[in-house]
Amino acid sequence: MTEVGTGVRQRCRMTRRAALGLFALPFASVRPVSAATKPPRIACLDDGLAETLLLLGVKPVAIADRKVWEDWVVEPALPPEVADIGTLLEPNLEFLEQLKPDLILSIPYLDGIKPLLERVAPVTTIGIYIENGQPYRNAVEATRKLAGLVGREAEGEALIEATETSLAKVRRELAPFAARPLYVVSFMDPRNVRVYGRMSMFQDVFDRIGIRNAWTAATNYWGFSTVGIDSLATADDARLAYLEPLPAGAGGTLTESPVWSAMPFVRDRSIMRLPPVLMFGALPSAARFARVLAETMTAHG
Amino acid sequence: MGRRDRPLVAVLLCATLAALAVAATMSNLSVQLPSALWLEAAFRPDIGDMRQVLVHYAFLPRLAVSLLCGAALGLAGAVLQQVLRNPLASPETVGVSAGAYLALALATLAAPALLAFGREWVALAGAFVALAAVLALSWHKNLSPLSVVLAGLVVSLYAGAIGAALVLLNHEWLAGLFIWGAGSLGQQDWVTTLWLLPRLGIAALAIGLMTRPLTLLGLEDEGARSLGVPLGIYRFAGLGMAVALIAVVVAAVGVIGFVGLAAAALARIGGGRRFGQRLILAPLLGAALLWAADQAVQLATGPQGDLLPTGAITALLGAPLLLWLLPRLSLGGELPLLAAERLPRTGRPGILLAVIGLALLLLLAFALLCGPGPDGWSFAFGDQLQPLLSWRWPRVLAALSAGAMLALAGMMMQRLTGNPMASPEVLGISAGAALGMMVAMFSVAGAGRPLQTAAAAAGAFAALLTVLAIGRRAAYAPERLLLAGVALTALFDALILVLTATGDPRAMLLLNWLTGSTYGVDPGSAVLTVSIALCLLLAAPLFIRWLDLLPLGTPALRSLGVDVAGTRLLVLLMVAVLTAASTLIVGPLTFIGLMAPHLARRLGLARALPQAIGAVLAGALIMVGADWIGRTAIFPRQIPAGLVATLIGGPVLMWLLRRR
Numbered sequence: 001m002t003e004v005g006t007g008v009r010q011r012c013r014m015t016r017r018a019a020l021g022l023f024a025l026p027f028a029s030v031r032p033v034s035a036a037t038k039p040p041r042i043a044c045l046d047d048g049l050a051e052t053l054l055l056l057g058v059k060p061v062a063i064a065d066r067k068v069w070e071d072w073v074v075e076p077a078l079p080p081e082v083a084d085i086g087t088l089l090e091p092n093l094e095f096l097e098q099l100k101p102d103l104i105l106s107i108p109y110l111d112g113i114k115p116l117l118e119r120v121a122p123v124t125t126i127g128i129y130i131e132n133g134q135p136y137r138n139a140v141e142a143t144r145k146l147a148g149l150v151g152r153e154a155e156g157e158a159l160i161e162a163t164e165t166s167l168a169k170v171r172r173e174l175a176p177f178a179a180r181p182l183y184v185v186s187f188m189d190p191r192n193v194r195v196y197g198r199m200s201m202f203q204d205v206f207d208r209i210g211i212r213n214a215w216t217a218a219t220n221y222w223g224f225s226t227v228g229i230d231s232l233a234t235a236d237d238a239r240l241a242y243l244e245p246l247p248a249g250a251g252g253t254l255t256e257s258p259v260w261s262a263m264p265f266v267r268d269r270s271i272m273r274l275p276p277v278l279m280f281g282a283l284p285s286a287a288r289f290a291r292v293l294a295e296t297m298t299a300h301g
Numbered sequence: 302m303g304r305r306d307r308p309l310v311a312v313l314l315c316a317t318l319a320a321l322a323v324a325a326t327m328s329n330l331s332v333q334l335p336s337a338l339w340l341e342a343a344f345r346p347d348i349g350d351m352r353q354v355l356v357h358y359a360f361l362p363r364l365a366v367s368l369l370c371g372a373a374l375g376l377a378g379a380v381l382q383q384v385l386r387n388p389l390a391s392p393e394t395v396g397v398s399a400g401a402y403l404a405l406a407l408a409t410l411a412a413p414a415l416l417a418f419g420r421e422w423v424a425l426a427g428a429f430v431a432l433a434a435v436l437a438l439s440w441h442k443n444l445s446p447l448s449v450v451l452a453g454l455v456v457s458l459y460a461g462a463i464g465a466a467l468v469l470l471n472h473e474w475l476a477g478l479f480i481w482g483a484g485s486l487g488q489q490d491w492v493t494t495l496w497l498l499p500r501l502g503i504a505a506l507a508i509g510l511m512t513r514p515l516t517l518l519g520l521e522d523e524g525a526r527s528l529g530v531p532l533g534i535y536r537f538a539g540l541g542m543a544v545a546l547i548a549v550v551v552a553a554v555g556v557i558g559f560v561g562l563a564a565a566a567l568a569r570i571g572g573g574r575r576f577g578q579r580l581i582l583a584p585l586l587g588a589a590l591l592w593a594a595d596q597a598v599q600l601a602t603g604p605q606g607d608l609l610p611t612g613a614i615t616a617l618l619g620a621p622l623l624l625w626l627l628p629r630l631s632l633g634g635e636l637p638l639l640a641a642e643r644l645p646r647t648g649r650p651g652i653l654l655a656v657i658g659l660a661l662l663l664l665l666a667f668a669l670l671c672g673p674g675p676d677g678w679s680f681a682f683g684d685q686l687q688p689l690l691s692w693r694w695p696r697v698l699a700a701l702s703a704g705a706m707l708a709l710a711g712m713m714m715q716r717l718t719g720n721p722m723a724s725p726e727v728l729g730i731s732a733g734a735a736l737g738m739m740v741a742m743f744s745v746a747g748a749g750r751p752l753q754t755a756a757a758a759a760g761a762f763a764a765l766l767t768v769l770a771i772g773r774r775a776a777y778a779p780e781r782l783l784l785a786g787v788a789l790t791a792l793f794d795a796l797i798l799v800l801t802a803t804g805d806p807r808a809m810l811l812l813n814w815l816t817g818s819t820y821g822v823d824p825g826s827a828v829l830t831v832s833i834a835l836c837l838l839l840a841a842p843l844f845i846r847w848l849d850l851l852p853l854g855t856p857a858l859r860s861l862g863v864d865v866a867g868t869r870l871l872v873l874l875m876v877a878v879l880t881a882a883s884t885l886i887v888g889p890l891t892f893i894g895l896m897a898p899h900l901a902r903r904l905g906l907a908r909a910l911p912q913a914i915g916a917v918l919a920g921a922l923i924m925v926g927a928d929w930i931g932r933t934a935i936f937p938r939q940i941p942a943g944l945v946a947t948l949i950g951g952p953v954l955m956w957l958l959r960r961r
Contacts, residue, residue: 083675085937087469089813090820092937094692098675109806112753115823119691191487192608220805226608228487230359233351259489262354 039150040102043121045091047073048128048282049105052143054078055159055284058150061099064088071245073278075288089113096120103149124149128201128282129222136204139282163283164208170290171209177297181214182206183232183240183265186279189247190257192228196279199223205286209293214238222280230259239270241293243277272296311571311582318589325596326364332603333360362488366497367595367611368588370486370554373501373546375564375587379579380508380543382565383515384536387446389626389784391562392547393619393791395449396456398558400431401551403460406467421500424548431456432544434955438722447784451722454787455895458726461794462890462947465816466940468801469809483798484555484612486595493553500549504542508580515539516576558616558795559623560591566626591615609799616795623788624771647905654911657904657918664922668697668929673936693932695827696819700928700942701921702834703819703883704893708920709841710879711894712901712913716848717872718782724895725880728782729789731889733764734881735815736793739800742807754826754885761881764789769873782873817888817943819928826886833882837875841913844872848909888943892950893920899957923949 044050044060047069053060054076062083063069069078083099086092093116096104101121106114108127117123126145128138140160147156184202185193196202197215200223206213214235219225232240240263265271274292278285334342334352341347346357374392381390392398404427408415415423436444438452488494508515514535550557564587565579571586573579595611602609647653669690671680681689707725714723725731737760741753771785797815800808814821822830847868850858858865880894887893901915927949928942 087938089809090818090939092939093820094672094689095675095937097688097692109810112810113821116821119823191489192485222806228359228485228608229489230355230487233355236351257489257492258358259354262348262351262358264351 039152041100042103042105042150043085043091043096043099043101044105045088045110046105046107046126047278048139048280048285049107049126049142049146050078051076051278051284052139052146052159052282053105053150056143056147056150056152056155058152060105061101062091062096064091072276073281073285074276076284091117093117093120105146129199129280133199133223134204135199135201135223136208136283136286139201139286143283159283163287166287167205167208167290170294173294174209174211174297177239178210178212180270181212181235181238183214183235183238184243184274185232185240186243187246188226192226193232193242194224194226195232196224201279201281201286202289205290205293209290211293214240224279229257229263232265233259233263236264238265239272239297240265241272241274241296243274243279245276270300272300308568308572308574308578308582311568311573311586314567314571315582315585315589318586318593322589322593322596325593325600329596329599330356330360358490359488362491362494363486363595364592365491365494366488366554367486367591369494369497369501370550370557371560371564371591372584372588373497373505373550374557374561374591375568375583375585376505376508376580377543377546377550378561378565378587379568379576379583380515380539380546381561382569383519383576383579384539384543385444385446385449386519387444387449388566388569389446389450389562391559391565392550393453393457393556393559393616394562394787395453396431396435396460397428397453397544397547398551398556399457399460400434401425401428401548402556403427403464404430405552406464410467420552421549424552425545428544428548428551431460432540437955448720448722450784450787451720451727454727454790455722455724455892458790458890459892459947459951462816462944465812465890466944466948469812469816469941469944483610483801484557484615485608485610486554486612487608497549497553501546504545504549505584507542508539511535511539511542512577512580519576555610555612556616556798557591557612558791559619560587560594560615563587563590563615563619563622566622570626594618613795613798616791616798620788620792620795623791624785627771627784646907650906650908650911650915653904653906654914654918657915657922661918661922661925664925664929665697665701668925669693672929672933691824695822695824696928696932696942697925699822699827699830699886700819700924702830703886703891704897704920704922704924704946705917706834706837706879706883706920707887707891707893707924708897708901708916709838709913710876710883711896711920712898712916713844713848713872713876713879714894715898716851716909717869717876719852719854721899722895724892725876725884726889726892726894727786727790728876728880729764729768729786730761730877730880731884732786732790732793733767734758734761734884735811735889736760736796737763738814739796739811742811743800757885758881761877761884765874765877765881769870813941815888815890816941817891817946818931818939818941819886820939820941822886830882830886837879837882838917840875842910844875845909845913847872848913887924887946888941891924891943891946892954893924893946896920896950896954896957897923899954903957 039058042053042058042060043062044053045064047063050060050063051073059079060082062085063078064085065087066078066084085095088110097120104117104121104123106117106123106125108125108130111125114123114125126142128135128142130138132138143156143160147153183195185195187193195215197213197217197219199219199221203213203223215225217225260266274296277289277292330339334356338353342353342356343361346353348354378391381392381395382388385395401424404423405420408423434456435449435452438455439445439448518532518536518539547561564583567586568579568582571582573582594615598609598611598614670686672678672689672693710725714725714728715721717723734757737756737758738753740760741756745752767789768782768785771782797811801812847863850861850863851868855865897916897920898912900919901912904915906912906915923946924942927945931940931942931945934940
């Protein structure tokens with residue numbers, strides 16, 4: 001009885017928080033912005049930090065590589081006025097300088113160019129994929145830090161809550177599926193996949209939604225391992241979810257390979273296609289991953 | 302046929318390799334499946350048992366593919382060596398593998414429809430274009446072994462640079478290309494095996510039918526012609542079949558480094574004196590080599606290990622092998638070439654140099670003032686200019702210094718070796734610098750630029766010491782040094798392939814630097830580079846007399862009382878320092894060192910001093926231009942300057958070296 005009660009209460013709160021957090025973006029544009037609280041002009045080089053900013057209701061003035069966003073991040077949609085300053089590895093400094101940002105958000109991966117960026121504007125480096133291998137916890141910290149930077153602490157806490165709540169909701173929805181482990185992979189070509197495991201955001205989401213990762217072997221610093229499909233044959237009862245976008249040609253040939261067709265998850269049709277989710281994202285990507293997984297798994301049955 | 306004719310060593314080697322391979326195979330197989338089920342899995346696999354499926358459709362086809370590809374590469378290597386009369390010819394050293402790979406990569410990106418038409422045809426086209434380029438580049442050296450191999454390396458490097466450009470501009474989509482390109486033998490059905498069998502079979506049969514005429518090709522041309530053999534046709538047919546074998550292998554599994562070279566060379570050294578013997582031994586050795594290598598890779602990674610492409614691993618082993626082979630092969634001496642060339646000679650080098658200098662000044666002004674911005678193209682003046690200039694001048698000056706230093710280094714190398722394809726890129730020093738940077742990047746988390754630079758300098762120095770240690774025994778004979786450099790470069794390429802195939806994001810950082818970006822140059826390092834360049838350029842006149850004499854060849858030098866070994870050592874040291882300093886700025890692949898001296902020579906600057914000045918000015922001019930194009934062509938994105946220089950440089954070089 002009490003359990004149901006808390007459940008309902010939680011659901012109510014979740015809706016409110018979700019409206020604040022996950023749907024902050026549409027409201028952000030209507031909210032009157034006074035000169036005093038005007039958010040700083042931020043150039044954001046990392047897509048995970050940028051998606052967090054957008055959900056805090058702050059539009060970055062520029063990001064690196066809009067194409068990557070459109071293909072991998074997908075939502076929240078990137079407002080058209082956000083400038084594209086070139087590739088992640090070499091954001092165009094002349095361009096950046098002319099945009100006159102107050103702040104540049106960077107990640108440890110780009111420490112090599114930090115001295116250059118600092119000549120344009122102060123640089124804040126926020127690492128989510130770092131040594132400790134706990135991207136979800138780091139993303140929570142990153143959200144707090146970002147919220148502090150733009151003076152939207154309340155929105156930050158709301159986003160963290162909303163993410164927690166939506167993961168908790170997914171956990172309940174996926175409870176019937178928790179018994180079987182799950183592989184999450186991206187196809188590199190018809191024979192090889194990148195399989196996500198320890199130290200990845202997907203693993204942290206799994207832990208929070210009560211799903212067991214079928215890939216328990218070693219992963220690299222970024223939380224994945226590149227292996228041939230045949231390496232996925234060890235778990236007998238595993239399901240497999242593969243992420244879009246697929247490389248050219250991986251769709252058609254898959255079904256022809258006898259190894260592929262003999263895979264336990266292919267044989268019992270426990271194979272699911274997920275829409276793109278940024279694998280190196282922050283809380284919004286984590287929430288999106290949980291949500292698309294829940295939608296796909298419940299639809300799949 | 303006496304005892305001496307029997308290639309005992311080669312047979313023994315082949316048997317040993319095969320025994321090792323069998324042991325490794327047994328060990329790998331027993332991890333996957335209890336031995337009682339082996340026969341069943343091989344012939345009547347139980348589809349319900351995943352272990353049997355994996356053995357039947359993954360393990361066994363992989364084994365078959367490794368045997369087939371190894372044999373094909375060995376055969377191709379033996380035929381190439383025979384047809385080109387070159388003990389160092391092989392799929393990798395004559396650029397054929399790289400050409401096939403690049404063609405397939407380009408087709409994957411730009412015209413996937415071509416692949417549906419047939420991967421092998423795309424690969425074949427690429428392989429032939431590469432081979433044609435290599436032969437054209439080494440033609441006026443009478444296809445001498447060393448010049449063919451050097452041209453092959455340059456073409457491979459060039460293809461690699463274009464491949465890097467593709468990757469940098471589309472990296473998320475090419476991860477699969479890395480895996481295939483690095484020679485992953487992984488299989489999941491028998492399709493590739495069945496695809497390879499007829500194609501390789503036809504080519505091998507054709508070669509078998511041509512054994513006699515191909516044997517005669519090993520004789521001197523006059524000798525064979527007197528026997529009434531139409532040499533040209535068989536030479537071309539043999540070459541065609543070898544290239545076809547390689548193209549088919551590349552289309553199926555990507556580039557398998559150095560198996561072809563190793564098999565053919567071991568067959569020769571192991572006692573295969575007659576071509577007919579080598580024609581059998583080389584494929585056997587190739588098959589045994591690749592089989593053993595592939596099983597060893599599987600043994601190392603285990604069934605669930607991270608992907609380790611076998612082709613790249615064999616390339617890693619190939620480099621030491623090449624170094625070991627060098628003193629054991631007779632390559633014939635190189636004739637001094639540059640002095641004998643009939644090239645225009647200008648009577649007034651001063652005016653010509655002034656014109657190039659003026660062009661450089663104009664380009665400098667242009668590169669500093671003009672560029673696109675968020676609102677389109679503009680010339681910046683006054684207040685606008687100040688902020689832009691602070692970004693532009695370090696890059697422009699660094700590009701200028703690097704271009705000048707590489708040009709001087711290349712000019713010295715070419716005069717030292719008497720080989721028009723000699724350049725600092727192939728000396729291995731650039732590869733050493735890159736290796737140093739790689740170690741820093743992967744062993745120290747968040748290694749900053751100063752640390753990376755220090756590591757690169759240390760790497761360059763270590764590579765130099767290695768090359769010099771190898772060269773010391775041969776009194777710094779240029780041929781040996783260049784080949785040692787080739788081996789080092791190949792080793793490095795293999796490492797890069799392994800890294801990129803695992804999809805580690807740090808590989809992208811490395812690739813970015815490799816392709817020669819001036820992006821990271823700050824005012825401090827720009828000033829440092831300019832000062833180093835000035836010091837070195839001012840020291841250059843001390844070398845001019847030697848540079849005028851060196852192309853005359855060793856005997857002439859001795860008779861003039863020159864200490865040949867000492868002179869070579871000093872010139873090499875100078876080249877090494879120049880190369881290391883510029884590699885740190887523009888990466889190891891620019892071809893400026895190859896191109897600029899030829900440009901100066903073509904313009905009629907014949908003596909060492911005017912050629913040096915002309916080359917330095919031309920090198921600076923090209924590099925500044927390349928940097929400007931790289932910064933502006935696809936604004937706000939950027940193309941690394943070294944890459945632009947390479948893309949411009951390749952065709953220019955072909956034109957400069959075209960047959961006269």
